[in-house]
Each structure stands twice: as structure tokens, then as C-alpha cells.
Amino acid sequence: xxxxxxxxxxxxxxxxxxxxxxxxxxxxxxxxxxxxxxxxxxxxxxxxxxxxxxxxxxxxxxxxxxxxxxxxxxxxxxxxxxxxxxxxxxxxxxxxxxxxxxxxxxxxxxxxxxxxxxxxxxxxxxxxxxxxxxxxxxxxxxxxxxxxxxxxxxxxxxxxxxxxxxxxxxxxxxxxxxxxxxxxxxxxxxxxxxxxxxxxxxxxxxxxxxxxxxxxxxxxxxxxxxxxxxxxxxxxxxxxxxxxxxxxxxxx
Amino acid sequence: xxxxxxxxxxxxxxxxxxxxxxxxxxxxxxxxxxxxxxxxxxxxxxxxxxxxxxxxxxxxxxxxxxxxxxxxxxxxxxxxxxxxxxxxxxxx
Numbered sequence: 297x298x299x300x301x302x303x304x305x306x307x308x309x310x311x312x313x314x315x316x317x318x319x320x321x322x323x324x325x326x327x328x329x330x331x332x333x334x335x336x337x338x339x340x341x342x343x344x345x346x347x348x349x350x351x352x353x354x355x356x357x358x359x360x361x362x363x364x365x366x367x368x369x370x371x372x373x374x375x376x377x378x379x380x381x382x383x384x385x386x387x388x389x390x391x392x393x394x395x396x397x398x399x400x401x402x403x404x405x406x407x408x409x410x411x412x413x414x415x416x417x418x419x420x421x422x423x424x425x426x427x428x429x430x431x432x433x434x435x436x437x438x439x440x441x442x443x444x445x446x447x448x449x450x451x452x453x454x455x456x457x458x459x460x461x462x463x464x465x466x467x468x469x470x471x472x473x474x475x476x477x478x479x480x481x482x483x484x485x486x487x488x489x490x491x492x493x494x495x496x497x498x499x500x501x502x503x504x505x506x507x508x509x510x511x512x513x514x515x516x517x518x519x520x521x522x523x524x525x526x527x528x529x530x531x532x533x534x535x536x537x538x539x540x541x542x543x544x545x546x547x548x
Numbered sequence: 549x550x551x552x553x554x555x556x557x558x559x560x561x562x563x564x565x566x567x568x569x570x571x572x573x574x575x576x577x578x579x580x581x582x583x584x585x586x587x588x589x590x591x592x593x594x595x596x597x598x599x600x601x602x603x604x605x606x607x608x609x610x611x612x613x614x615x616x617x618x619x620x621x622x623x624x625x626x627x628x629x630x631x632x633x634x635x636x637x638x639x640x
Contacts, residue, residue: 310562348559362556406558408570408586517551539587541553 311339313350316373316401318393324376324460328426329390330366332374335401341365343437344410344430344512344540347375347403351385359384364429364514364540365404368436369412373403376460378426409512409540411437417445417510418503422493422523424452424515427542428460431512435465435472447472450501452493452519454480475501493519495526505531510538517541552592554585554599561585564611564618567630575627578606585609 320332341347345365352358361384363375379390393399411419411434419438421431428451438445449468453459455478465474477489477497491497503509511532513523520541527537554561554570561569570586581603588608589600596612601624610621622628 310566311559346555346558360559362559402559402563405562405568406555406570406586407568408558408584409555517553539553540555541551542556 311402311405313400313402316399318395318397318399319372320374321393321395325458327379327390327458328376328460329379330374330376331389331393331399332372333399333401335373338373339404340369341367341373341404342369342407342410342412343433344406345404346406347373347401348405349375349385349389350400350402351388352400361385362405364433364542366429366433368433368440370440371436376426376429376432409514409538411510411512413437413441413443413445415510417447418507419445419447420502420509420511420527421447421449422452422498422502422511422513422515423449424493424519424523425454425458426460427513427515427519427540430514430540432461432464434512435468438472444471446503448475448501448503449473450475450477450493450498452477452479452515454478456481456483456486493523493526495529498523498526499530502527502530505533508533508536510536512538512540514540514542552590554588554590556590556592557597557599558586560597560611564620571631573629574601574608574625575629576601576604576606576608577624577626579604580626 316333316335318331319334322330324330346362347365348360348362350358350360363377366376367374377386377389380386423431468474479492482490511527513520520539524537524539528534558570572585573582574585575582581601583602589602591598596610599609600607606624608624612619
């Protein structure tokens with residue numbers, strides 16, 4: 297797709313529901329799994345987009361949920377799902393679903409919380425809990441496309457064992473700075489931060505506003521509100537602070 | 549259910565409107581605040597899908613499904629600005 301004059305957003309109308317097949321499942325943390333999907337007519341996606349999953353019970357009752365795509369634009373489709381104990385969909389996806397099972401999906405959807413290589417940076421990515429998922433897609437997109445946009449990722453989780461993609465993130469280099477903060481429990485010898493993300497921590501870790509950074513903030517609603525307001529207070533341009541709120545119980 | 553944001557309704561909105569709607573910018577009919585649908589509040593815990601203004605909590609959009617049709621109430625939006633060429637979420 298690179299180098300063509302065809303605008304990526306021009307395409308042919310809404311996506312229908314279709315059947316995907318599970319090709320792999322990977323345990324990320326005790327409550328989080330990544331599910332790779334084969335989707336026959338997948339049109340490609342942009343980093344940060346979602347897909348919807350619909351589960352239908354034998355009595356016809358159905359439930360739909362929207363999940364961030366965890367993969368870069370040209371990689372096979374995958375979602376990373378956190379189990380919500382009172383959820384209708386996530387317990388099935390994180391515990392019961394097996395390789396070879398079929399799943400009704402619709403996507404890609406969304407276009408607001410999206411980064412394309414041409415959007416540039418410097419990028420500030422701020423994740424609370426499983427809000428890391430679309431930001432990981434952005435990191436992979438950057439790497440796949442050979443972008444040299446400098447990135448800082450500030451990732452807040454409660455405990456070390458709740459950090460998703462930790463090995464992959466620890467392996468980042470070449471212009472990607474990863475900053476962790478663990479808000480509930482820190483292992484012995486922890487050298488990262490150990491407090492909630494607030495304006496003071498952002499002032500300490502984020503790009504200075506003078507560099508005109510592009511920020512993506514994803515996490516639980518209260519986390520996102522705090523971070524977005526903090527960045528704007530530090531001088532970030534509101535239109536360059538993109539936010540996405542999710543309903544997971546896993547805290548930042 | 550917790551309050552989410554309009555990004556979570558992208559699939560439904562695309563089904564109803566036939567195009568990617570989370571980048572559309574709505575002017576709230578109640579308070580005049582201007583924000584992308586993706587930034588607006590989303591409530592899915594009650595009947596139907598409700599999108600609210602983040603500034604005043606005024607209802608922007610209500611979509612309910614009744615007898616096989618989507619009923620779409622847009623009374624809370626005074627103006628909706630769409631980026632040109634924004635036809636669908638996928639790639640060409």
C-alpha cells in the first residue's frame with residue numbers, strides 16, 4: 297500500500313459480520329490472552345482500530361463487544377483480551393476459546409484512535425492496564441514501516457505480573473523509551489516508578505510540549521481523564537491528545 | 549457498566565450510517581461544545597446505546613433496536629462535521 301496515491305480511508309462501505317477462525321492463543325498474563333484470527337476477507341486495518349466480537353447463545357441471546365486490534369497494519373489480525381469476571385464475553389474468549397474455533401466478528405472499525413506512519417510524532421503513548429493493546433499495535437506499526445519517529449511509552453499497571461507484552465516491550469530499542477510504573481506492588485529491586493500517573497509524573501517523563509508531540513492515551517476512564525487533562529495542562533495541544541476509554545476492571 | 553467513549557460504538561455507528569463515524573465532530577445542541585464522536589461519552593448499560601456530550605452530559609445520540617430496525621435519535625446534535633473522503637474504516 298505504501299507509495300500509492302489511493303487514500304486508505306476510501307473503501308467500500310460498512311463491514312459485515314463474518315466468521316473468523318482462531319489460529320493461535322497466547323497467554324499474556326493470568327487474566328489476559330492474545331487471540332490470533334484468520335479472517336478470509338479482511339481488508340487490512342490501521343494501528344489503533346478495533347474489531348467487534350459477537351457471541352450468540354443457543355436461545356438467540358447475543359452480546360457484542362469491541363476489542364482493540366493488537367497487530368500492526370500488515371500483520372495477521374489478533375486481539376488481546378482481558379478477562380472481566382462479571383463479563384458476558386471476555387470469560388469465554390480468555391478461558392474457553394480454542395485454536396480452530398470460529399468466532400463471529402466485524403471489522404476493522406473506528407478511525408479516531410488511529411496512528412499511521414505519515415502522522416509522525418514524536419509519539420507519547422500512555423497506557424493504563426490493558427489500554428496497552430492499541431498502543432502495542434502502534435509500536436509494531438512504527439517498527440514495521442521503518443519509521444524513526446521517537447516514542448515514549450508510559451505504561452501503568454498494578455503489579456509486575458499484570459504488565460502485558462513485557463518481554464516485547466523490554467526488547468524495544470532504537471528511539472523507543474519505555475517507562476513503567478507499578479501502582480500497587482513492586483518487586484524487590486524495582487527501578488521503575490511506583491506511583492499513579494498524574495501531572496507531576498507526566499511532567500517528569502513526557503516529551504516537553506515544545507516538541508509538539510502527538511499523544512495517545514488508553515485506559516480506564518478515570519485514568520484517561522487524568523492523563524489527558526495533565527497533558528493539556530503541560531501545554532499539549534488538545535487536538536493532538538487522542539484518547540480511548542475502556543471498561544476493564546484491571547486498574548492502571 | 550462503566551462509561552466508555554464513542555470509539556466503542558464504532559461498529560454500530562458504521563452499520564447505521566454506512567461510514568466511519570468516530571472521527572465526525574459533533575456540536576452539542578445543549579451546550580454548544582464541539583468534540584469528535586470518538587471522544588464523547590458512551591453508555592451501553594441500559595436499553596439502547598447512548599452517546600453523551602462530555603462537557604454537559606447532554607444526550608447526543610440514542611440508538612435502539614426495535615423489531616428489526618435501528619431507531620436513531622440525533623436530537624442532541626446541532627451540527628455534525630465529517631472529514632471529506634472518510635467513507636469507511638478499512639483500508640482501500
